[in-house]
Amino acid sequence: MNQERSGKPYRNSRQRTRLLEILRSTDSHPTAAWLYDQLKPEFPALSLGTVYRNLTTLIDQGLAKKIDSGSTFDRFEAKTTPHYHLICRTCGSITDFEKPLFTDLNEVVSSSTDFVIESHRIDFYGICPLCRKENRNHS
16 A cells, blocks of 8 residues: 555555556646546546546645646646646647746745745746647638
8 A cells, every 4th residue: 555645545546557657648738538538448437536536646646736727627747846837828738848947936935925835836828839820820
């Protein structure tokens, strides 16, 4: 048995292991429904609820993150190292931005406030190159 960050034990699961493998194999920041579609052929009895429960466990373990991009559906990723996101307001695509920015931001805010900063999140919103290109073609 492994432990979640909360110290609560959990059992290993083939479904969870495969879910993490699929999540790590894509940089598309998929929805739970997309992950479900990928897993369903391998696990015919799988439910979307099981996918969400396994995603919650992976997040609790620090192996995955949920991205709130402002869309109707939650998006997920297995990249847990610090990075930013570029989010297209037109198509909803999410792209990782790896350039280190504001590397001391947590310390600056902690030293300026009475708050202990553990992490921060910055997302950049705009229009992706594909949507910009499609918009020009329709003008």
